[in-house]
Amino acid sequence: MKNYKILLVALMGLGLTACSLDRQPLDPNTDTKFNKDAVFAKCYATFGLTGQQGPDGSGDLDGIDEGTSSFYRLFWELNEFCSDEGWWIWNDVGLADIRTLSWTSSNDLVYGLYSRFYFDITLCNSFLQNTEGATDKTTLEQRAEVRMLRAINYYYLLDMFYEVPFVTAVSATKPKAQSRRDLFDWLEKECLELADDQNIVKAGQRTNKYRVDQACAWFLLMRLYLNFPVYYESELGKRDGERYGFDPYIEARDYAKKLITESGYKLHGYDEGGTIGSGKAVDLAKERTADHVFFSAYQQLFMGDNDANGAQNEAVFLIYQDAMHCRSWGGARFVVNAVRDANFVPSGSTDTWSCFRTSPEFVYYWVKQNDASKIALNEYQMPIKLKDDRAIMASKTTAGKTMKLSGNEAADFYASWSVLKFNGLYSTAESDTLKDIHGQDSIVQAPWTWTSPIGEAQWPDTDIPLFRLAEAYMTYAEAVWRKDNKNPSNADALKAINALRKRANAASVTKLDEETMLQEWAKEFYCEGRRRTDLIRFGQFAGANSTKTWEGHRAGKDKKYLVYPIPAKDVTANENLKGLNEAIGY
């Protein structure tokens, strides 16, 4: 009997200790320890990826399709679809509201973008908290770079939203909203600090082209100052106090100049001379061998080997994309596939989505309205016809048609021209039968240096130059032109703009009115996700004085569309944000 009792007690003890309630994750894909380098890499990866699987399967965000949840795709869509640069055919959730300027705080894309920004910011905050107090050089350098990445996210929040939650540390406390001015001031201070931070790599001295250096801080400062009136004196109200003794255009000009002359970055295919705009284009065609297709310098910026063909020297911030190692539905694949259908010449991807074509209004910046519908050329012929290497467009069956994107043409991929600047080809591509822009031999199949024939063939290697030095030329031109009361023949401004035109083998412009300025921004930067910002700076996006119209632009005068509202889901989750949307008319 006694033995049984002992057994009983023993069993009970066994049961008590057998399975402790302190379980630790068993999943080999997760870890409970902070790995500094891996999280640092993740901070960068948020720009080029949407999750831990690629292209989908382990997404960073909830409540939005993972393919759409990409940083690049969302900010691109929300800056382009509402502008004069183009329209998406598919009726993805929330898109119709974006392209007709009738979005509300429940728009899914706005929620997705906002959630993406705050995911990235929280990640950066967490990295900074976890590395607080580090003294080794590598970590200090990483910390400075992560601060820069956070600043980039906050920059886009500043640009696209109005008053937003401001948070620099991870905590369960719900963040308070920051006014646009306060956010501007914080960003300015942060970028000024980073520009002088001894831990950040000096401009042009980075060893890894996918990491940021000092020039990135100059770049952000340049943008902040050029758009200062929009961010600081917005039509949306709350003009409390002025900043005296300060001219934003001088600051923008100086940072632009610094970037052009001191940063070490250079325009691809252009050698700068003594003063800005006094250089000359490099004839890359000379480097062409008999069996290689020639691609213009401008085209090379957006190709599969743009991290190696020299174009990387123009990219102040470059987002990595690779067929094998870095796939996302919102990066290279998106910009290469969306604009093409299977009838286009090889693009370096075997897939096409046929859903994005440009607005007729954008086509008319290049060619007269009456002529546009008579042209049917591919993207290799169009730059020759329009005498500008940047006109990487194709018109397939528009001949004789009315160029239109709405009504019966809403789902017609050929109703307007296609903009094809991004492709996945390598600029060392071997030619075969297709005519290149100089009428030489051509290509018949997608050329690859190396790729597998199946699966990977859909994924272009094209990196995304998020910040290009060309912007410093445009900014320099616009800043001196504005400083000179928009003098149409300001020589410095003309020289800077013509530098970009020279590089593109286009004739110089001789007069700069507002419309020319806006068109030059479009011609240089179309489909790079910044059109909305430029239109707003010229007062032509929405608001009282806007006169420009384009198809789909429905609520032009309503100033609330100058910014996106805080998503209703976050207003519900964070009582500090109550009433902010109402204050700006949402």
Place this chain on the structure above:
Amino acid sequence: MTTYPAYSYDNHYYGWDGWSDESKYNLQFSTYIMYGHDWEPQKQHFDAMIGFENQYFYRHTSNEGCGYYRETNTLTDPEGNPLAGQPYNVSKGEWATDNALQSFYGRINWNGWNQVLVTATFRADGSSRFAKKNSEGKNARWGLFPSVAIGWKINETFMKHITAVNDLKLRIGYGITGQQDLGLDYYYIPTYTWTQENSHAFYPVLEGSQGENDLWAGTDANGNNVYMTARPGVYNTDLTWEKTYTSNIGIDYAFLNNRINGSIDYYHRRTKDLLSNVNVSAGSNFRNQMMGNIGDLYNQGVEFSINAVLIDRKHFKWDLGYNIAWNENKITRLLEDDPDYFVSCGGISSGTGNFVKVHKVGEAAGSFFVYETKKMTDADGNTRYYVVDRNGDGQINQSDKYIYKNPVAPVTMGLQTKFQFYGFDLGITMRASIGNYMYNDVLASNLQWVEPDKVYQNQNGGYHSVLTTAYNCYYGDNMRSNQMGWVSQDGTIKGQAVGSNDQGSFSEWYASDFFVEDASFLRIDNITLGYSFNKSKISGRAYVTVSNPCVFTRYKGLDPEVNGGIDNNIYPRSMTTVAGLSLNF
């Protein structure tokens, strides 16, 4: 013309070669001690028990697979090795999880004079899914769940001499139960998710190659080294048991030789720390949604049942049973005190991540939260549905949504009856649910495909089929997804919308009350007709049973009975007929 790319993602020339493996096991250890005693003369019984239980659940899955390059393939990898016959598109995955529960429990029963029954129980449950200490240093892991129930057989007392009463019992109870079934383990622990094995999610911002950097994952075509990344995951240290406090009082009765019997009950259930997914305030955690204890709610109701033997003759017998229940449900507290605060739930398939239900203080849990629509005819004689500007601010936005009905029926009823006439028998059971509403997600998600410019889809290779209900809704009822204008509250048309979304039609048409339909129903669950016989040498029974023969409802979807009130492509209940014959020799 549809053009397929030469090589699609899953175009595997030699097929796909792969396996997956899932293993799971559960361990349970349980031990208890019982003690019991009877006092015969006093007619008293007492027993007690205490015990301990330990449960452990383990899951592990892994898979691996690939296709192969053709033997004739001439390509080489970056090192120059031929790829012919080599695997490509290799996928590999592994996943594992576990959780454990510990419980201490006890029970006391006392039965006095065959009249009074008292049961008291006690449980302390610990779940590995919750933190030992939450962010305030308090226990989140262990929950205490006592209960007590008293039964009093009144008919055994002073009423003993009233023979017409066969049974009369009063029941009173109070108890707490807990819920920890999140479907997620380790949710309170901060974790990092690595780039998955054999994935395409690497990034080139570190230094070093194989041997120098553990995170190194390869080199790309242009010579860039790529690395693994780690993503911090969302976590909630404060997550704890959802607890339900139930009080109930009831009476069981039986009269007239048990020919009439039944029960009546009243209950009040308060649920505290309701577990649900909730939007995270941006910037405060590593994801935009997370699991949390979001608030409190209560349910209360009355249930009544009666069974009667109406006719009881030798060759004719008729039984009838009827029950009716009334339930009320209301959210009493949520995370925020703000009266406008709500937690979304009830995901739908239109769009991505959209919800049509909410938890809101003062409303039933999971009430529909939608836009109001009005059917109106405009000056040109076109009849369309319009969305109503409920708050009258001259625009349509989130704040025009309103609480409209909920998926839980306030009243449910059941009826069972059985006739026996000589050898024949006929039994019918039926059920009714009154006042439950359903979001017709099938209709809502299919409606837009009827739109003229979407019936033909260039990128999808031509015309596609549409749902008849959706077609009738679009053209018959004129609920046009792409032609929805808006009206002020007094019914003045403010925003005309004809044409397409691009011309300003209301784009959240799917989140409107139009799709919230009355799903009250009366369902015949079962009809059985049989004949039994009993001869000297042979006996047996022949019968036909029809299960689920019909349902009477105004709901337009396939089935008015869908858990949660979102009808999203459910598999409908089938009607089954069974004919049988059984013989005994």
